[in-house]
Amino acid sequence: MLLKSLKLNNIRSYNNQEIHFPAGSVLLSGDIGAGKSTILQSIEYSLFGSRHKTGEALLRNGENSGSIELNFMIDGKDVVIKRVLKRSTSTAPKESSDIRNAGNAKNEIKQAAGYIIIDGLKSELTPVELKSKVFELLQYPREMVSKSRDLIYRYTVYTPQEEMKQILQEDKDTRLDTLRKVFGIDKYKRVRENSSILVRYLRELNAQYSGEVLDLDEKIRQKTEFEQQKDALKEKLSLLEPILNSLKSRIEQKKNILQQLEQKLTELTLLRKNHAIIDTKINEKSLQQRNTLNEINLLDKSIALVEQKLKTIESELTTVEIAHYQQYLGKIKEIEQELQQKELSYQEFSTKHTKSKIESASLNARMQAIKERQLLLENKLNILPEKETKLAELKRLLGSKDEFAQKIIEQERQFNNSNVKIKELEVNKANSEKLKNQISQLNNCPVCKQEVSETHKHDVVTEEEGKIVNLINELSAVMEEREKLQNELANNKRHLESMQKQELLMQAINSELKALAEFAVEKATNSELLNALNAKINLLNPNIMQDKELLKHKEEVDQLRLLIKKINGYALRENEKNNLLNLINDKKSARLSLENTKHAIEAELKKLADDKKIAEEKLALNSEDEKQYAAERALLEQHYSQERMQELTVIALRKEAESIEKSILLLAKEIERKNNVKQKISKINELNNWLQEYFITLTEIMERHVMLKLYHEFNELFVRWFDILIEDETMSTRLDDEFTPIIEQNGYEISFENLSGGERTACALAYRLALNKTINDVMSRIKTKDLIILDEPTDGFSNEQLDKVRDVLEQLNMKQVIIVSHESKVESFVNSVVRIEKREHISCVV
Structure with a gap:
């Protein structure tokens, strides 16, 4: 490449x-x-x-x-x-709640x-x-x-x-x-x-499998015991089954006998049911008869009580009272209207009287509060002349404040100009010193690359040194002038701060004078208000003095209320008397009806007694069949009990046999599984020994051989080039x-x-x-x-x-x-x- x-x-x-x-x-x-x-x-x-x-x-x-x-x-x-x-x-956040975080993207x-x-x-x-x-x-x-x-x-x-x-x-x-x-x-x-990971895993797996096969011999022993128990249960079942079959045969015979007796008992049951129905009807009619007699007695007592109450009411009203109150019965509405008018008049008069008292008390309390406020205002207004004199003095002292502040601004401007001038002089001085040092060390011109002579360097250095001396003198004069100006400025600022404090004091006095003027206005207003309140109280006094007139109105209302109450009481007693007369007539009619019901019930009871006698004669003839049925039934129940006991025993033995069979099957599977695990343990041990004793050692040897080959070449080259360098x-x-x-x-x-x-x-x-x-x-x-x-x-x-x-x-x-x-x-x-x-x-x- x-x-x-x-x-x-x-x-x-x-x-x-x-x-x-x-x-x-x-x-x-x-x-x-x-x-x-x-x-x-x-x-x-x-x-x-x-x-x-x-x-x-x-x-x-x-x-x-x-x-x-x-x-x-x-x-x-x-x-x-x-x-x-x-x-x-x-991407910016979509949720509105995260908008504030968008800036952090x-x-x-x-x-x-x-x-x-x-x-x-x-x-x-x-x-x-x-x-x-x-x-x-x-x-x-x-x-x-x-x-x-x-x-x-x-x-x-x-x-x-x-x-x-x-x-x-x-x-x-x-x-x-x-x-x-x-x-x-x-x-x-x-x-x-x-x-190594596989070896650790195999050790853990070996430990796990070894734990699983620890109880293998115990499982084999349990399986043998369960097989012996299974054989013993089979022998017991072969002895119990013939006894159970014999009991079932006898139960069938008894069931046939009981079936014949049950047909006879069905007829007996019908007779008893009919007899019971007759007894029930007799009881019901007897109860009805007793209830009717009780109701007649109760009505007689009730009629007597009502008649006694009627006599009491008639005795309470005399002929004079009846004549007196009857004359008002037709005028009751007119009397109630008169009472309503009297009550309304009394209520208005009472309200006006009470309102006048309350308003008079309120006006008196308000007058007292205003008088107290007037006294407080008079005390505060006493300091007004002193404050006006102080204000005039402060105005005189602060007349030249603006001119003084302008003078300080001009001095600050001059001070800042001095600082700028000093900075310029210091920069010029530093540039001259830098140029002086550079020229002293310079051998060749950076522009034309020619050699710089010592004479030229001396001339330039001398010129720059002269500049530095002039700059130092000028800098000293400017700094002296700046210091003088700084002292004057500090004194003037302190004086200005004093004047500003006096100005704040003057503002505070102005505020106080304004408040005192408001107090004077408030005092005059309060005097006028006191006169007005006094006039109102004088107007309310006539209403407060009418207590006797109010009492007279109240007595007239109470008399009318008592008359209406007595008229209503008389009317109620008249209505009660009429209601009692009607009640007596209703109860007498009900008693006559109950007498007729009593005679009808007596006739029905006589007929039911005859029917009961006939039913009892038929029951006496069939009572022996019932005794025979009870005896046969008890014997059958005994056979049933024996059969259930035998069946329970057989079922228990069969269930036990099934449980043992399941346990044997589970143990057989568990023993087979544990034998397989045992074989796995043997294979794991073989693999573990091979990995530890042969394979891992072999990889170390192979790596060592490869690394050794690399080492020789690497070392030779490293030593050679190190020795060269x-x-x-x-x-x-x-x-x-x-x-x-x-x-x-x-x-x-x-x-x-x-x-x-x-x-x-x-x-x-x-x-x-x-x-x-x-x-x-x-x-x-x-x-x-x-x-x-x-x-x-x-x-x-x-x-x-x-x-x-x-x-x-x-x-x-x-x-x-x-x-x-x-x-x-x-x-x-x-x-x-x-x-x-x-x-x-x-x-x-x-």
Whole structure:
């Protein structure tokens, strides 16, 4: 794989730029922040797509879309890959209650669909499909497509500057895991881990199965006991069944005898039922007869009581009272109307009298309150002359306040102008000092590049020193004047604050005078109101003095009420007397009707007594059949009881036999299942022993052999390139079994962290290049062997070490090497240089 060109549109600091990559060694040169690392990240992104927040970091700020297009050759095919980035705003909330959160919506950068062109044949693909196609072209392992990190590319083609030393600083387990993944042999570790999980699972399963078969012998013993119980129950049932059949035969014979007796008893039952009906009718008629006699007696007593009450009423009214009240019966309505008029007149007179009393009391209370208020107002108005004198004095003192305030404004303006002048002088002084220092250190003119003479520098410095002295003197005079002005301004402000306080006091006095004027008006108003209230009270006094007239009206109303009450009482007694006469007549009619009912009942009772006698004679003839039926029935019940006992015994034995049979079947299934489990335990133990004693050990041996083969090549390359980059006879290095660099100096081992910056970079570069070569040799099919990208590989190198880098690159024998470096010396041993500059925040190739 060889890179040809890269097009960047709205990618970080690049607006629209194309970078070409010739074959051989290429140096990307430029200042820090010019955009060199963006090119390397864009190459990786175009191949493998977004990794974590790479896409978000690549899209240029303020732009909604951007794209990266990479052109490269692989196996003679011309390939172009384009990936597109788009910025989208998250959807605003639909619910009205969430509208206030709409402002918090965040921009999200996503990959849009891209395309790949292979020898002119274009295919539109999704980001994932593009990555899968790139893995296919590069012959990278397919199982790594779903991984978030492209490890083979990172450790064979391009490792970012900050990650070069990371693998050496990680702990040994992390480093070994990374190397396993890179070399594609992490499957051995996964197989061991999975095997260990399977072993733990088999142990748990073995323990579970062993618990299930613990009671196998007990289950076999229980099954044997149940089979013996089943045989004993069968023998008992064979003895009980003949006895049960004999009982059933005797029961059938008794049932035939009882059937014949039941026909006779049916006739007896009908006779008894008829006899009972006659008894019921006799009882009902007797009860009816007693009730009728009781009702006649009650009516006689009731008639006597009513007649006695009638005599009492007649005795209460004398002939004189009757004559007296009868004359008013026709005039009762006229009397009631007169009472109504009297009551209305009394109510109006009483209301007017009470209202006058209440109003008079209210007016007196109001007058008392006004008098108290008048006394309070007189006390407050006594201070009015003193307040008017104070107000006049304050107006005189505050006459010049506005003129004084204007004077302070003018002084503040002069003070601000002094500050501006001081600032200008200080800036001019600083510029002169800066120019003086720059001229003193200047060797060549930045414009014409000619050498600056000492005479010219002396003249310029002397001129600037004169300016600085003048500026210092002027600055001192201005600062002295500003200080004097500041003191005057502070005194004037304090005096103005005093005048403002007096002005507030004057406003308060004005408010008090306004309130006192209102009090004077209120006092005059209250005097007029007191006179008006006094006149009203005098008008109300005649109404209050009429108590005797009110009492006379009340006596007339009470007399009329008593007369109406007595007339109504007489009318009620007359109505009661008439009602009692009507009641006596109704009760006498009811007694006559009850006498007729009594004679009819006596005739019916005589007929029912004759019918009862005939029924009793027939019952006496059939009583013997009933006794015989009772005896036979008792015997049959005895046979039934014996039969039920025998049947219950047989049923119980049969159920017990069925239960035992079910238990035997369940135990047989359980014993069969436990025997199967026992066989499983044997197989599990065999598999567990094979995994622990053979398989896991075998994977460790296989991994060790592969790692050993890799170790020899890796160690040899690492030592060779370390010795080239660091020519120090006292320092040597090697890799231990865990691929950790062991560095020794003068026979003493030193850690990676204690090396100098250049030595750490050399060690990391040697490790990186050795890892690259080893991976390319192991994975012979991958198509990135001819390309390597080095990001700042010479950080901290001396000039001698930079020369050694040339030798290392020649030994790599790569068709294309892309180097990012600030070292100008690197330009001397590369075939091409691509210079990057940033102009007005936009990176470009120059």
